[in-house]
Amino acid sequence: MKIGHGNDLTIDSAFQTENYLRSNMTDKKGFSRRAFLRDSMAALVSTALPVVADEEKSSSPNEQIRIGIIGLGGMGNSHINAIQNLKNSGYPVEIVAVCDVYQVRLDAAATRTGASPYKDYRKLLERRDIDAVSIATPDHWHSRMTVDAADAGKDVYCEKPMTHWRNLQEAKDVVEAIRRNKRVMQVGTQFMxxxxxxxxxxxxxxxxxxxxxxxxxxxxxxxxxxVYDPKTHDGLADPTKNLDWKMWLGPAEKRPWEPGRFFAFRSFWDxxxxxxxxxxxxxxxxxxxxxxxxxxxxxxxxxxxxxxxxxxxxxxxxxxxxxxxxxxxxxxxxxxxxxxxxxxxxxxxxxxxxxxxxxxxxxxxxxxxxxxxxxxxxxxxxxxCSLEEHFKDFLDCVKSRRKPRSHEVLGYQVMTVLHMGIxxxxxxxxxxxxxxxxxxxx
Structure with a gap:
């Protein structure tokens, strides 16, 4: 997908998402920067309050929501816990797909949930029977995966931060994609x-x-x-056997395998x-x-x-x-x-x-x-406060098409501060x- 990245809207333009995806995905029609600037403030006004996102998609309270989990590290497993706890309490939700570039984590999650495993999130998004996804990958993938999910017709629960800090255009792209596709989005700030x-x-x-x-x-x-210690290693991860390091790097700078960057990604600016x-x-x-x-x-x-x-x-x-x-x-x-x-x-x-x-x-x-x-x-x-309640709010909004408590416009406002601060x-x-x-x- 080609989406305009105006350099005057960001401090640091050294971001490589588009180059990576041009060589890995089929381009779709995007939107111009001028049109985005024209519509963005209107989008903020129209989405800042809990208004209906898409009345046509509203469903009965008992209709099951089918969800895919993208990213199966610590937070991804916390998402699985929360969703399974809701299911066990009678909430109509089912995990039907799980995705990770690390085979060890993928196998464990597939066994635990009974869901179909995927190494490439784009294959998961092709499934028409999936209503929503949760994204718990490193930050540098959040924007791209959220935009792709929204364009595929999925509602999105994405871990915080909503996007990577480097380029504020990523947050704008998320807001626009959710608006354009009439999707529901919750950012994983469960205190909300x-x-x-x-x-x-x-x-x-x-x-x-x-x-x-x-x-x-x-x-x-x-x-x-x-999760911040670059010496962390589970002793199993091996890009020659069970981990797609190139896919994990994705839009980030290409580097040789370093276990610390994988297990302690929070300690590295990329x-x-x-x-x-x-x-x-x-x-x-x-x-x-x-x-x-x-x-x-x-x-x-x-x-x-x-x-x-x-x-x-x-x-x-x-x-x-x-x-x-x-x-x-x-x-x-x-x-x-x-x-x-x-x-x-x-x-x-x-x-x-x-x-x-x-x-x-x-x-x-x-x-x-x-x-x-x-x-x-x-x-x-x-x-x-609870993670289950935060997911329940998201899933309720998937049904009602209303804005969740930690929606994408709040995420954009938060990312503006973090982008400027870093x-x-x-x-x-x-x-x-x-x-x-x-x-x-x-």
């Missing part, structure tokens, strides 16, 4: 399954904390994390943005929903390798993004692989502060402004976003 973000948003809109001033969140970890794109979607997506934000005005980032710098990894072990939104607030995000001493999850307003947890929140009035009239407010989520860190620059033209400038 909790109702607390909707409840906090209601209180903020009601004026409970006044003007939004600042928000912060962190995800801090420490100790041995195998496939991931490290803890920034791995951790921040879980924190930023709920903040955007709770505060009713859209796109940032300005983004900058800092960090470095201070502890984990002897094993060949490329990404920082501490990473900080500051995003400024038009008329506020400023948002601070911190992620680490070398310390687990985090900062509180907080939204600060002129008249009050919201202290957040995944399933609860406490609103504390600002005594200097409210005085004795302020009342502390405790909020409990009426719908708790480029800021790597190039030591501050970047600004123009929401009218959707251009990043720095």
């Amino acid at each position: 399954s909790s109702s607390i973000w909707e409840q906090v948003n209601d209180r903020i809109k009601a004026g409970a904390i006044g003007t939004l001033i600042h928000a912060q969140a962190s995800d801090m970890r420490n100790g041995q994390i195998n 496939y991931s943005g490290g803890c920034g794109t791995d951790f921040f979607p879980h924190r930023l997506t709920p903040l955007i929903r709770a505060m009713g934000l859209k796109f940032p005005r300005r983004v900058c980032a800092s960090g470095g390798q201070y502890q984990l710098k002897q094993d060949g990894r490329e990404v920082p072990d501490i990473f900080t993004i500051t995003a400024e939104y038009p008329d506020g607030p400023s948002v601070l995000l911190v992620a680490s692989l070398a310390t687990d001493a985090g900062i509180p999850w907080v939204i600060r307003g002129h008249e009050g502060t919201v202290n957040l947890d995944i399933n609860s929140a406490v609103i504390e009035p600002e005594q200097a402004i409210i005085g004795d009239k302020g009342v502390r407010e405790e909020i409990q989520a009426w719908r708790p 480029h800021s860190f790597r190039k030591n620059k501050v970047y600004e976003f123009d929401p009218t033209t959707e251009q990043v400038k720095g």
Whole structure:
């Protein structure tokens, strides 16, 4: 598929998806950059709320949804667990196909699920009896697989981050493909399954904390994390016997086989943005929903390798993004692989502060402004967070054709911050976003 990639819409144009796929796939008619720019803001307006995606595709609550799983590593198996748990509880869903380039993982998943195995996701997408797919591959494949799935008429659950960090056009392509094909998409930020973000948003809109001033969140970890350790190897993977290394690299730069790049892809820029794109979607997506934000005005980032710098990894072990939104607030995000001493999850307003947890929140009035009239407010989520609930929301929307809670437009807004932040860190620059033209400038 040929899709226009305007260089003025991205900071770094060194992305090789199209060259790879021209030699591996049959081209289809795409769309022009001018048409995309003309329609993209209209698409955002029309999809930012939970409106009907395609009434013609709505189905009865008892009709079974047939799903294929693409990517069978840790998260792919978590997807299988969630879907099988829903099936065992009576939800009408069935895993009918599984796909991976690594034969060991593919055989294990096929045996476990009884589903048909595929080494090439494009063969899986050719099946007309599959309604939806879940994508749990490395980040550098997310956009291409999502677009291909949507063009094949499949609804999509895609792991976070929605796309790779390097080229923001990928996120635009996803939004356009979902709109063009009238598909349903859920990004795998399962914290969004909790109702607390909707409840906090209601209180903020009601004026409970006044003007939004600042928000912060962190995800801090420490100790041995195998999925980030380039020395990780299961002792079985061998590109000469059971792993299609060329297909795994796909649109990324061609390199000789390195086990660390396969098992610890999150530590290499070609496939991931490290803890920034791995951790921040879980924190930023709920903040955007709770505060009713859209796109940032300005983004900058800092960090470095201070502890984990002897094993060949490329990404920082501490990473900080500051995003400024038009008329506020400023948002601070911190992620680490070398310390687990985090900062509180907080939204600060002129008249009050919201202290957040995944399933609860406490609103504390600002005594200097409210005085004795302020009342502390405790909020409990009426719908708790779980991966099963996040998948159920997606599958319910496959039936109803409504927007899921973590849809592709939210994913685009999150990826805008991450795209700008990682480029800021790597190039030591501050970047600004123009929401009218959707251009990043720095």
